[in-house]
Amino acid sequence: GSAHRLALFAQRPCAAGRQPLHPPGDGPAPAEYNLGPGDVGRVQRFGNQNETMNPSVTRDGAINFPKLGPIQVAGLKFDDVKSLIERRVAKELIGVQTNITMGPLRGIQVFLLGDVNAPGSYSVSGLATITNALFAGGGVKPSGTLRDIQLKRNGVLLRHLDLYDFLLKGNSVADVRLQTGDVVFVPPAGGRIAVAGAVQRPAIYEIRGGLRASAMVAMAGGLTADARKTQVMLERLNSDGQRTLTEV
Numbered sequence: 441g442s443a444h445r446l447a448l449f450a451q452r453p454c455a456a457g458r459q460p461l462h463p464p465g466d467g468p469a470p471a472e473y474n475l476g477p478g479d480v481g482r483v484q485r486f487g488n489q490n491e492t493m494n495p496s497v498t499r500d501g502a503i504n505f506p507k508l509g510p511i512q513v514a515g516l517k518f519d520d521v522k523s524l525i526e527r528r529v530a531k532e533l534i535g536v537q538t539n540i541t542m543g544p545l546r547g548i549q550v551f552l553l554g555d556v557n558a559p560g561s562y563s564v565s566g567l568a569t570i571t572n573a574l575f576a577g578g579g580v581k582p583s584g585t586l587r588d589i590q591l592k593r594n595g596v597l598l599r600h601l602d603l604y605d606f607l608l609k610g611n612s613v614a615d616v617r618l619q620t621g622d623v624v625f626v627p628p629a630g631g632r633i634a635v636a637g638a639v640q641r642p643a644i645y646e647i648r649g650g651l652r653a654s655a656m657v658a659m660a661g662g663l664t665a666d667a668r669k670t671q672v673m674l675e676r677l678n679s680d681g682q683r684t685l686t687e688v
Contacts, residue, residue, distance in 0.1 A: 469542035470567075471519040476620075477501060478546030479566070483525070488535040494543055508532060518542060550618050552577040554626035555584025569615045570601050573624045584626040587646050591616065592623040604646075608659065635660040638667035653688050 475497055483493045483505075495503040501514025508528055513521045522540045529538045545566040550573055553559050557578030564576060570591055580586060580603075589601040598616075605611040618624075633656055634644045640661025647656075653672060657663060674686045 469518050469545060471517065473518045473542070473545075473566070474515055474619075475513045475518060475521055476546055476566070477514065480543035480545075481521075482541045482543045484539040485529070485533075485536050486539075487537050489533070497546075548618060548620035548622075550620070551623045552626075553623060555581045555628055556626050557581055564618065568618050570599070570618065570624055571603075571606065571612075571615050573618060574626075580626055583628055585629040585646060587630060587648050588627055590625040590627065591618075592625060593619065593621070602648075604659075638664040640664060 477497050477499050480494055480496045481503060483495060485491050485493070493506070495505060497503055497513060498510075502510040502512050504510050505525065505528075508525075511525065511528065513524075516524070525540055526538055529536055547563045548566055548568070549561060549563055550568070551561050552573050556574065557580075559577065562573060562576045564572060568576075570589060574580065574589070580589075586603040586607075589603060590597055591599040591601065599614060601614045606615060629646055631647050632644050633647055633651075635656055636642050639657060640663075642660060645656065645659055651659075653674065657672075663669065672688050674688045676684055676686075678684050
């Protein structure tokens, strides 16, 4: 019966995934990547001088460049640092050209708290995003929300991430890159509705606000080809705790 089907779907909610996903620390750095202490660059100089260097960003946020001295780079984007060094070399080292890339990226320390399987402090790549932190902590508990993952920085709430936008629509705009000391917090889940029967993705879905039955069917991927569109049943608990069944 309907109650039995709902109990079955309660055991397999629509979840973010099961396999860990970690961004490589030695992958190519995006142009907007902000440099910080611990990052390592790769500088090739050629012309009347040929050599390869691997300067690292020191704790005071500088790289020591031979014959140019320390150059402050902490907090600057990789593209800006690349342009800065190339201008300095062209101006002060006549006949020398440079090719600048990033070596291994620094690790950062973030906190994963709330309704997650393994809350705590995690060391992740400097390219890690909110979802990478969630995977590192074993994912969200069944009691946690997937609709309002919160990113907090220095006590300020910076971002709300709705994983349904990511999972069901492929929209990763809100999955921003983390900085050291960030807190990823997962609050308890909100209201949930089970969609069972002849739909493409039968599961338990978390809702935000009120939704029409047609919107819930759409969230579940729509009806299957053999669905009886004229027979859609709504089962719910009334204020007395009794189960009611209504045709919609």
